[in-house]
Amino acid sequence: MHEATIAQLSQALQDRRVSSRELTEHFLSRIARLDADLNAFITVTQDEALSQADAADARLATSKATPLTGIPIAHKDIFCTEGVKTSCGSRMLDNFISPYDATAVAKLKQAGAIMLGKTNMDEFAMGSSNETSYYGPVHNPWDRDRVPGGSSGGSAAAVAARLVCGATGTDTGGSIRQPAALTGVTGVKPTYGRVSRYGMVAFASSLDQAGTLTRTAEDAALMLQIMSGNDERDSTALPEPVPDFSKALGSPWENITLGVPDNFFDDGLDSDNAQTVRDALSVFEGLGATIKDIHLENVHLSVPAYYVVAPAEASSNLSRFDGVRFGYRAEGIEDLTEFYMRTRGEGFGAEVKRRILTGTYVLSAGYYDAYYLQAQKVRQLISQDFARAFESVDLIAGPTTPTPAFGINQKTGDPIQMYLNDIYTIGANLAGLPALSMPCGLVDSLPVGLQLIGPHLSEDRLLKAAHYFQKETDWHTLVPPGYAN
Amino acid sequence: MDWETVIGLEIHAQLATASKIFSGSATRYGAEPNTQANLVDLGYPGVLPVLNRDAVCMAIKFGLATDCEISHRSVFARKNYFYPDLPKGYQISQYELPIVKGGHLDIVLEEGEVKRIGITRAHLEEDAGKSLHENFHGLSGIDLNRAGTPLLEIVSEPDLRSAEEAGTYMRTIHTLVRYLGISDGNMQEGSFRCDANVSIRIRGQTKLGTRTELKNLNSFRFVEKAIQVEIERQIEVLEDDGEVIQETRLYDADKNDTRAMRSKEEANDYRYFPDPDLLPVIIEEGLIERLRSELPELPEAKRKRFVNEYGLSEAVAAELTATRETGDYFEQAVSSQPNVSPKRIANLIQRELTAALNRDGLKIENSRVTPETIGELAAKIEDDTVSSSAANIVFDDLWHAGDSGNVDSVIEKRGLKQITDISAIETMVDEVIAGNPDQVEQFRRGKEKVIGFLVGQIMKTSQGKANPQQVNELLRKKLRD
Numbered sequence: 008m009h010e011a012t013i014a015q016l017s018q019a020l021q022d023r024r025v026s027s028r029e030l031t032e033h034f035l036s037r038i039a040r041l042d043a044d045l046n047a048f049i050t051v052t053q054d055e056a057l058s059q060a061d062a063a064d065a066r067l068a069t070s071k072a073t074p075l076t077g078i079p080i081a082h083k084d085i086f087c088t089e090g091v092k093t094s095c096g097s098r099m100l101d102n103f104i105s106p107y108d109a110t111a112v113a114k115l116k117q118a119g120a121i122m123l124g125k126t127n128m129d130e131f132a133m134g135s136s137n138e139t140s141y142y143g144p145v146h147n148p149w150d151r152d153r154v155p156g157g158s159s160g161g162s163a164a165a166v167a168a169r170l171v172c173g174a175t176g177t178d179t180g181g182s183i184r185q186p187a188a189l190t191g192v193t194g195v196k197p198t199y200g201r202v203s204r205y206g207m208v209a210f211a212s213s214l215d216q217a218g219t220l221t222r223t224a225e226d227a228a229l230m231l232q233i234m235s236g237n238d239e240r241d242s243t244a245l246p247e248p249v250p251d252f253s254k255a256l257g258s259p260w261e262n263i264t265l266g267v268p269d270n271f272f273d274d275g276l277d278s279d280n281a282q283t284v285r286d287a288l289s290v291f292e293g294l295g296a297t298i299k300d301i302h303l304e305n306v307h308l309s310v311p312a313y314y315v316v317a318p319a320e321a322s323s324n325l326s327r328f329d330g331v332r333f334g335y336r337a338e339g340i341e342d343l344t345e346f347y348m349r350t351r352g353e354g355f356g357a358e359v360k361r362r363i364l365t366g367t368y369v370l371s372a373g374y375y376d377a378y379y380l381q382a383q384k385v386r387q388l389i390s391q392d393f394a395r396a397f398e399s400v401d402l403i404a405g406p407t408t409p410t411p412a413f414g415i416n417q418k419t420g421d422p423i424q425m426y427l428n429d430i431y432t433i434g435a436n437l438a439g440l441p442a443l444s445m446p447c448g449l450v451d452s453l454p455v456g457l458q459l460i461g462p463h464l465s466e467d468r469l470l471k472a473a474h475y476f477q478k479e480t481d482w483h484t485l486v487p488p489g490y491a492n
Numbered sequence: 493m494d495w496e497t498v499i500g501l502e503i504h505a506q507l508a509t510a511s512k513i514f515s516g517s518a519t520r521y522g523a524e525p526n527t528q529a530n531l532v533d534l535g536y537p538g539v540l541p542v543l544n545r546d547a548v549c550m551a552i553k554f555g556l557a558t559d560c561e562i563s564h565r566s567v568f569a570r571k572n573y574f575y576p577d578l579p580k581g582y583q584i585s586q587y588e589l590p591i592v593k594g595g596h597l598d599i600v601l602e603e604g605e606v607k608r609i610g611i612t613r614a615h616l617e618e619d620a621g622k623s624l625h626e627n628f629h630g631l632s633g634i635d636l637n638r639a640g641t642p643l644l645e646i647v648s649e650p651d652l653r654s655a656e657e658a659g660t661y662m663r664t665i666h667t668l669v670r671y672l673g674i675s676d677g678n679m680q681e682g683s684f685r686c687d688a689n690v691s692i693r694i695r696g697q698t699k700l701g702t703r704t705e706l707k708n709l710n711s712f713r714f715v716e717k718a719i720q721v722e723i724e725r726q727i728e729v730l731e732d733d734g735e736v737i738q739e740t741r742l743y744d745a746d747k748n749d750t751r752a753m754r755s756k757e758e759a760n761d762y763r764y765f766p767d768p769d770l771l772p773v774i775i776e777e778g779l780i781e782r783l784r785s786e787l788p789e790l791p792e793a794k795r796k797r798f799v800n801e802y803g804l805s806e807a808v809a810a811e812l813t814a815t816r817e818t819g820d821y822f823e824q825a826v827s828s829q830p831n832v833s834p835k836r837i838a839n840l841i842q843r844e845l846t847a848a849l850n851r852d853g854l855k856i857e858n859s860r861v862t863p864e865t866i867g868e869l870a871a872k873i874e875d876d877t878v879s880s881s882a883a884n885i886v887f888d889d890l891w892h893a894g895d896s897g898n899v900d901s902v903i904e905k906r907g908l909k910q911i912t913d914i915s916a917i918e919t920m921v922d923e924v925i926a927g928n929p930d931q932v933e934q935f936r937r938g939k940e941k942v943i944g945f946l947v948g949q950i951m952k953t954s955q956g957k958a959n960p961q962q963v964n965e966l967l968r969k970k971l972r973d
Contacts, residue, residue, distance in 0.1 A: 086538075087536075087537060087538045093537065093538075095537070100537065103537065105536075105537070105538075106531065106536070107531060107536075109538060204538075204540060205538065205539070205540050206538040206539075207538055208537040208538050209537075209538065209769075211768075212768035212769050213768035239542065240540060240542060241540050241542075242540065242541070242542055242543065242769065242770050242771050243540075243768075243769065243770075243771065319765060320765075320768055322572075322763075323570050323572050323581070323582050323763070323765070325581075326572060326574065326580060326581020326582055327535040327536075327537070327579060327580045327581050328537075329574065329576070329581060331576050331579075331634065332534055332535070332536075332579065333536065333537075343576070347574055367763065370572070370763035370764075370765055371761055371763060372761045372763075375763075375765070379765060
């Protein structure tokens with residue numbers, strides 16, 4: 008059962024060839040058997056999942072089912088889930104049971120999707136390797152000595168190892184696409200505002216975007232169809248209507264122009280990775296696409312701009328974790344200053360503290376103009392570069408990451424090396440553009456990701472291009488060794 | 493040394509919206525602690541603010557009423573600091589781009605002189621919660637009912653030159669926001685409070701002196717007293733060759749002095765930056781025009797109209813326009829008695845009615861005597877049916893009778909119909925002359941003032957029924973005889 012995609016299982020459920028209970032039990036048993044070595048889950052909600060599955064089976068017998076009714080999925084532990092621990096990978100929220108569902112969670116629940124649990128992640132989504140989690144690192148199913156990427160590393164590993172059909176993730180600087188690339192799955196970060204941020208624990212509000220990790224673009228379309236749309240609880244959610252993604256996927260191929268930025272093929276890119284991506288581009292050429300070299304003037308500034316804007320917002324967003332109303336609270340406190348210092352000192356891990364310090368610094372009087380304002384100007388320039396590029400190309404294509412998955416502990420001592428992992432993905436966040444990563448080959452038996460970036464609200468175009476690529480290739484069907492059965 | 497005082501006020505007016513500025517919680521005062529705080533107010537993980545449109549409209553109305561420029565684009569910013577009653581660890585406010593700016597307001601000083609006070613800006617922000625330090629046995633309690641309540645912070649130019657001017661300006665703003673219906677202005681409940689920036693300089697200098705900020709002044713009287721005592725303190729410091737330190741000071745009403753709270757050196761760096769959870773507020777011209785058309789007659793216009801239309805003095809007109817309801821009451825009374833002098837009606841409202849309202853702690857809109865009844869009573873004075881002093885008694889009866897009071901029947905029942913029968917008055921005059929030989933002697937020796945005492949005696953014995961003018965004339969005639 009676990010070898011099938013969401014689209015296939017959805018058909019099987021509707022044809023009553025399999026029940027949601029059978030599916031749910033099957034995936035729960037895989038989690039029980041295989042997750043000890045992966046650490047992809049922080050919480051498994053077995054009892055709730057089984058009762059949801061029974062409800063889904065009842066619903067499947069009526070005409071009120073959706074394509075996701077009865078499909079087992081998992082949520083990144085950054086999404087608030089009513090009555091279920093929502094830790095955000097942090098000791099700070101280890102005791103936090105959310106009293107409400109995030110909008111994306113509620114929509115998937117209403118559609119009848121079954122939540123099997125909450126997936127591991129870098130603490131507060133700050134990391135590119137899933138090593139900053141309070142709950143320990145996630146292991147890459149392709150090589151358990153390697154990282155799965157981050158911050159949505161638990162979701163990526165769970166989908167890659169077939170512990171679940173699909174999972175939610177969030178992407179602030181590449182946190183869906185980078186782990187998708189490193190684990191050989193399809194990760195979609197929609198346009199900023201396409202999916203409501205309500206109920207997603209905020210990291211960097213102007214960059215955070217929820218999306219999906221699935222095996223195929225077709226499956227991503229099914230999940231995003233449910234998750235997307237306006238939300239009166241999120242002022243930054245986009246009011247534009249959501250097109251029918253699956254219908255877009257099924258529409259006939261039109262010749263498109265793919266822009267390939269020369270600056271994405273720089274010295275930092277592993278040469279084997281580069282070749283794999285170029286081979287993938289020729290698949291598109293075979294479909295009739297035109298490949299055009301482009302140059303993004305300011306994209307090399309995206310990492311420094313990001314590491315000003317994101318920590319600045321994070322330093323403020325994380326101020327609410329003060330031990331007063333919820334979450335971790337240090338014991339034996341004498342006064343207010345000590346209360347804050349010890350609660351936050353003990354509740355947050357090292358990477359989170361590093362970013363809070365950086366963010367506080369760049370917003371401080373005397374530094375604001377030189378750092379925060381300057382970074383916002385750079386952000387504008389990067390957005391303009393993309394806008395100009397999209398005047399002559401339909402999508403931009405390139406690598407998702409500089410290298411395949413690296414070793415656990417390999418980069419933890421060097422934050423700059425770690426941050427450079429997101430060099431190709433951050434631009435889309437700064438410009439608010441939709442982007443995805445899909446598997447396009449193997450290097451040293453490790454998956455490599457191809458990234459596609461589209462103009463605002465072009466999810467349908469992106470998904471369609473990915474779908475046609477996946478019809479021509481079988482990289483997305485490869486199962487990590489040892490997880491086929 | 494001739495010192496000049498320079499004062500600027502920052503007034504916080506709580507906006508009279510039904511719900512909070514960024515959440516759907518109610519804003520009612522006095523609810524059980526933490527019963528009006530939802531997940532957004534509590535700053536739970538993942539929640540987001542959504543701007544209350546009514547608060548924006550109210551801020552625009554204030555801007556229009558004070559000739560401010562309405563910003564077509566304004567931005568909410570986060571003011572970051574830690575305090576247990578500030579749930580998110582930041583307050584959502586406006587910093588570089590406030591919703592309205594660059595206006596002014598005219599205030600009327602004691603001598604009737606009109607002074608124009610500049611309004612730098614007014615911006616929207618959310619209130620914090622409340623820390624409770626009593627009854628928690630060494631711990632602190634937090635009540636977040638107030639967290640997220642919409643405030644309009646109104647910042648004046650440093651145009652005020654005395655404690656009295658500051659008090660007058662604050663009263664004028666208070667009147668204005670209540671006219672506009674954008675704040676209930678209730679000071680006991682903290683809906684209207686102010687911070688004062690105070691400095692002094694030698695008269696003639698243009699450079700501002702070092703200022704101190706007086707925090708959280710929540711009554712007109714405290715504003716004036718606090719500023720006055722702070723001015724005196726600064727003068728003393730400077731005349732002793734000392735230096736005024738830029739700092740925040742608290743006014744202690746019991747001791748009537750101010751003391752330092754925190755100095756600039758330890759001041760917070762609030763790390764303001766635009767709030768990425770909220771879009772810039774874009775205000776279309778159409779909305780501004782619609783709100784402009786909805787503005788009521790403003791206090792200043794009404795005051796001027798009362799002077800012109802009803803022949804009232806500036807001072808009386810100012811008093812009768814202090815609230816929209818007082819002006820309405822007056823005009824209802826006047827229109828019910830077109831032939832009675834508006835001044836006489838104004839007089840009754842200012843004296844009898846105001847005294848009774850104050851005594852019973854009522855607002856004029858809850859008055860026990862209707863405007864029509866006041867008009868009728870004024871008419872009875874005007875046509876000499878009752879004297880002014882008898883009218884006091886009639887008013888008191890009407891007040892206590894409430895709705896059931898009828899002017900004619902009270903006059904009848906009390907027998908307060910004015911005595912104009914000359915022979916009856918003559919008898920009373922004769923009695924008074926006979927009973928007060930000392931005063932009569934004094935009058936005859938030229939101490940004319942004594943006549944007032946003698947008239948008073950007659951009014952007393954007649955229970956106010958004698959026509960005082962007739963009494964006066966007859967008394968003088970008889971005393972000269």
